[in-house]
Amino acid sequence: MSNKKKISQETVKKYLEYLSDAFLVSASYRYDIKGKKYIDTPLKYYFSDIGLRNARLNFRQMEETHIMENIIYNELVMRGYNVDVGLVQISERNKDGKSCRVQYEIDFVVNKGFKRYYIQSAFALPDREKVLQEERPFLNISDSFKKIIIEKTNIHSYYTEEGILVLSIFDFLLNENSLEI
Numbered sequence: 001m002s003n004k005k006k007i008s009q010e011t012v013k014k015y016l017e018y019l020s021d022a023f024l025v026s027a028s029y030r031y032d033i034k035g036k037k038y039i040d041t042p043l044k045y046y047f048s049d050i051g052l053r054n055a056r057l058n059f060r061q062m063e064e065t066h067i068m069e070n071i072i073y074n075e076l077v078m079r080g081y082n083v084d085v086g087l088v089q090i091s092e093r094n095k096d097g098k099s100c101r102v103q104y105e106i107d108f109v110v111n112k113g114f115k116r117y118y119i120q121s122a123f124a125l126p127d128r129e130k131v132l133q134e135e136r137p138f139l140n141i142s143d144s145f146k147k148i149i150i151e152k153t154n155i156h157s158y159y160t161e162e163g164i165l166v167l168s169i170f171d172f173l174l175n176e177n178s179l180e181i
Helices: 009-021 050-056 064-078 128-139 169-174
Strands: 025-032 037-047 082-093 099-112 115-122 146-151 165-168
Touching (some): 009 037, 037 050, 037 064, 037 082, 064 099, 064 169, 099 128, 115 128, 128 146
Parallel strands (some): 025 082, 146 165
Antiparallel strands (some): 099 115
């Protein structure tokens, strides 16, 4: 028997505001890249301190992919960038050949002055299929701002055939100018 209690959306919203006001979490807005406008959908939240997050969860949920994304977010904010979550809507054909709208997320749309970067956080790129999965949202953006995939493995930075910079998390964290490579 469980004692499930219903919590209203307003209560959850207030708690998130309190956590944000206490600098425990940061909110990131969703931005429609093609429509060039912010979308009124739920915000995405990142913990300001991964250690506090892990301690609160009693070190049970250690998903390296989420933790890496959170670390990248915190580093970008620390470097003075405005960081949003990007959305790209694409028309694709489904298995039946019918056209349908698909929405892809770009982990970070990063702005500082006139500079803008699109960044994907990828824990690993073990094969060409995974690279294509991470590149797909980028390939449907028609502007010429720099597109970057940050991955965990200790690789040398390189550009893909599509002109996308692949950068290791170590190079990103240790070189403040890594986005300019």
